[in-house]
Amino acid sequence: MKQILIIGLGRFGLHVAKKLNEMHTQVLGVDSSEERVKAALPYVTNAEIGDAGNQEFLKSLGISNFDVCIVAIGTDFLASLEVTSHLKELGAKRVVSRAARDLQEKFLLRNGADVVVYPEKLVGSLTAVQCSSENVLDYIQVSKDFAVFEIALPEDWIGKSIGEIGVRNKFKVNIIAVKYNDEVNVTLGPDYQFREGESLFIIGKDKDIQKYFHTLG
Template identity: 50%
Template sequence: MKSILLIGLGRFGKNIAMKLREMNHEVMAVDRNEKRVNEIMPYVTNARIGDSTDEEFLKSLGIRNYDLCFVAIGDCFQDSLETTSLVKELGGKLVVARAASEVQAKFLKRNGADGVVFPEQQIARWAAIRYSSDHVFDYFAMDDDCAIFEVSVPDNWVGKSVGELNIRKRYRINILAIKADERIDMNITSETVLTAEENLLVLGKNKDMQKCFRI
């Protein structure tokens, strides 16, 4: 369990708060909008109404006491930048801020952000890949060149073993697990035979994935 400060309770911040609650973390949520604070109360440990660009207000939160500080402000980049800078100056151990562009990310990092997330870009990329292909069921980018895909077993792989297909050498792709009926089996050997009822969790470079699975 970690102690987390979450600043900004728009749709992105609210969803972070709800997920952190599922993970049993202690969350202090902050926003200047009273309605947003009231709505998030059932999902967090505590919540405060206040201006995160006000240094005295931030000091009252005890920034050094949190393991992680999320700056999830999305409606005003100036406020996000000032908040990020102040949180770091006041002793934020790990400060993660939301950005809408690479330019914003550069400014945030220069002003104290240890990490930056791009919610709009990330979900847009995921949706484009997920729904433009009939046999891709999920997608997670590791970096700009490498990703994990959940894909159906290609027709010409059905009934063949992993060793027989020689997937790693032939396609430069690693099978991490096999998913069937929402159960995940990570015990993959060269003798494992693939079936049409299964999905594969595979890791590789995007260009090799596109070529192999016609994404």
């Protein structure tokens, strides 16, 4: 079982802890606020109150024993930068740090972060995409040009098969899964027939997917 360290138990850190708890992952949560640590106790395996900017305190946690260290500090960028650097110096295997702006991402990567997450940017992108078309239910950017969209099944696809519609050739996208009543089916062949009430997970280039969505609007 993976062991995860979360430093910073504000809104973002707490959400990460809750999700990891659902996945039955061992989590140590750290924050300087006793109140935030208490709020996180139902979702973490262990918790510590302490100053993560203190290298001796971090050392006492046994940083090299964790598979992933998440720096979820939201408001104090200098503290986030300092903690990220300390973690790498103490032998962290993988450091994931939170950024609030593009410039912060560059500095965090230079100072030891293996991955930088940008929650506000992700939420902003999702909101913009969802608002641009009522058919978009969810959205994940997987590279500069490619994304995965969850879309409502177009009405004119109901009762037709994947092969009959010619999704790949006509729209330049691939259907990777279908969801119906919270059940997901990933074993889709050309003979699969769509049912009313389904949603589709499709992957392709942003420009191709958006072009198709605009024709639906």
